[in-house]
Amino acid sequence: MPIVLERLNYALQHAMESDERVYLLGEDILDPYGGAFKVTRGLSTKFPKRVLTTPISEAAIVGMANGMALRGLRPVAEIMFGDFLTLTADQLVNHAAKFRWMYNDQVRVPVVVRAPMGGRRGYGPTHSQSLEKMFLGVPGLKVVVPNSLGDPAELLCAAIADDDPVLFIEHKLLYTCPMSVSREGELVDFQIEQTQGAYPAFTLRPANTPRLTIACYGYNFELVRSAALELMMEQEIFVEIVLFSQLSPFDLEPLFLSLERTGKLLTVEEGTRSLGWGAEVSAEAVERLAGIKVRRVAALDLPIANGKNLEDAILPGLQDIVTAALELAAR
Amino acid sequence: MDNNLALFKTMLVIRRFEERLLAEFSAGKLAGTTHVSIGQEADAAGIFSVTDPEDVVFSNHRGHGHFLAYGGEPYRLAAELMGKATGVVGGRGGSQHIHWRNFYTNGIQGGIVPVATGMALAEKIKATGKIALVFIGDGTLGEGALYESLNMAALWKLPILFVLENNRFAQTTPVEKGVAGSMPGRFAAFGIPVWERDSTDVLEIQSAAGEAVGVVRSGGGPVSLIIHTHRFSAHSKGDDPRLPEELIRIRQFDPLIIHGARLSKNDREKAEADAISSIDEAFLRASADPLPGLTVEVPASDVGRSNLEI
Structure with a gap:
């Protein structure tokens, strides 16, 4: 019985296998740690050159992903806690979401920013929020949220294949949920x-x-x-x-x-x-x-x-x- | 073309284009705002004389000179400033948000730097041999995203040249009130080599830029080029609290006069006539162009999927 976390991990692996333009960036995403919530576990071992561990620099993680996307790659950035998306707001709102339209449709920005969101784990005021509302209604930015009924793997693969920027919000408690169809x-x-x-x-x-x-x-x-x-x-x-x-x-x-x-x-x-x-x-x-x-x-x-x-x-x-x-x- | 003459012509076109722009604003023919680089033309002319046409460039709010030196057409830029459909980005971006070939600008201080750094990473990954250049100012030194980018560019040995044009004022704030410590020290702290010139002489800038670009292109990782320069014009249009005598004093650093002295009178006059007529023609042609319509729905498959083919 697969859980959501496994489907997301599979999606990243599948996307990297099927498209060499896909790169992952984020904090602490290398094995053996494999990311704070383990969504990237195993990937740096399989694709050592395409999983890039970064300093604690959320603005630059998303900014660099934007630049990579503008130059023909398909980066997937992980922001360790969704609360830290505030540090990426300029890159999401004034860069990723703007480039396509303000450059008169001459470019695409195929970037995915993944972020674990939500509470109920006792992490307190700055590691438990659901801040996706702040990014809704930004023209040019899609906000996509997986659930246990649809296949999170298909959803994440679609986001990576999307030519436009996608903010992909993963609730922390969803990771361990089994897929609904199997319940x-x-x-x-x-x-x-x-x-x-x-x-x-x-x-x-x-x-x-x-x-x-x-x-x-x-x-x-x-x-x-x-x-x-x-x-x-x-x-x-x-x-x-x-x-x-x-x-x-x-x-x-x-x-x-x-x-x-x-x-x-x-x-x-x-x-x-x-x-x-x-x-x-x-x-x-x-x-x-x-x-x-x-x-x-x-x-x-x-x-x-x-x-x-x-x-x-x-x-x-x-x-x-x-x-x-x-x-x-x-x- | 002779190097000296080519550099002079580039600077002259930038100067006359931006003077025309300010005149059009004063005459009420242009609306909104703009930031001109009058006084700083030697930076753009010198640097783009040593780059490759395929290199990737990210410029800022004060980017007309960079665009024109990169090879952009005055006509398309004039049309963009007028909001015409034939503008560089169809009238959507205006003065500080344009894209043409491998040239990009955005009006956000600091935020452009990680984007340019990611571009450098992409070119390194694709092994294209292209380098990235990003233009910042003394004002950008206050933005945190810059330092995140310097750190990662150095860690990953990315092919990027950070060009710092210090025109000594961030809008109206003098560097003394905005920048603590050392400008080169800010790059040196990350192990990024610094080329530094206090000059508006285009030959000096060309020489320094040539060396800096050479190091980046040969795989030496990120390099910074600091040029201390002078902005003769206001930050945008009327916001200049500097004293009139100061504005007169800095005219001694006029790059056109410094470099023009190396040319014959005949060459200078011909360059002047060419620049004026090409800019007249650009503005005249652009002013006759149509305005864009508003399309709310973006077609699924359409023009210019340029970066997806890279």
């Missing part, structure tokens, strides 16, 4: 629809009439799915789940189709609530579909505490999702 029984009550394209959205439709739609991405799908099962078993409330792989730029058509059936939207994210992903998704939904009801579950607008009880109180948990779903269903 027999857990999804049997849902019919799964998938959009076309490199970064598909999934719609999970229950057998009975759904009362609401839950939109989510990444690791939070694990929580949402558990919440959906609990609502079904204990409350006989059926929900549809729309799971996104590409957050920005976004195509919400699958969500709109689901909302036409349910009329109620619950968004779930681990980033802070204010001015976040759920806020924008809700706004788009309300503009498009008059009369729908929306509710957001997200982290409190606080830094993430180091201690477990405080961290649990700050980040959205399974019961927060269940409670919000019940309230929304009752409206």
